[in-house]
Amino acid sequence: xxxxxxxxxxxxxxxxxxxxxxxxxxxxxxxxxxxxxxxxxxxxxxxxxxxxxxxxxxxxxxxxxxxxxxxxxxxxxxxxxxxxxxxxxxxxxxxxxxxxxxxxxxxxxxxxxxx
Numbered sequence: 001x002x003x004x005x006x007x008x009x010x011x012x013x014x015x016x017x018x019x020x021x022x023x024x025x026x027x028x029x030x031x032x033x034x035x036x037x038x039x040x041x042x043x044x045x046x047x048x049x050x051x052x053x054x055x056x057x058x059x060x061x062x063x064x065x066x067x068x069x070x071x072x073x074x075x076x077x078x079x080x081x082x083x084x085x086x087x088x089x090x091x092x093x094x095x096x097x098x099x100x101x102x103x104x105x106x107x108x109x110x111x112x113x114x115x
Contacts, residue, residue: 024048029066043068043082061089070099078103 024046031041049062065085072078079102086095101109 025064029068037072038074039070039072041068041070041082059090061087063087076103076105 025048026044026046029041029043029045033039033041043066045064045066045068047062047064049060051060063086065083068082068084070078070080070082072080080099082097082099084095084097086093088094099111101111
């Protein structure tokens, strides 16, 4: 027996096929920076993106977060646990991070960084 789909079901299938959800990326994040301050960063990240390259206007978008620690090793050792979230649409990236800096002299500073 043949099964017929309602118009509503057909629309749901059509909309679902517009976007191809890629498998979520997750793993260990590692970075090194040495311009002004010598530091390295290590932690965990997750990122999910969607894309539709078959339409007249290709759509690529993503959303991610990371939980890391920054380690500054110039003069005094400074450690900064950091939570960050970001999103991108096409080539535009938006994000924010919240690092909390601690040094070995019991000083600390919570910083909000937005990009």
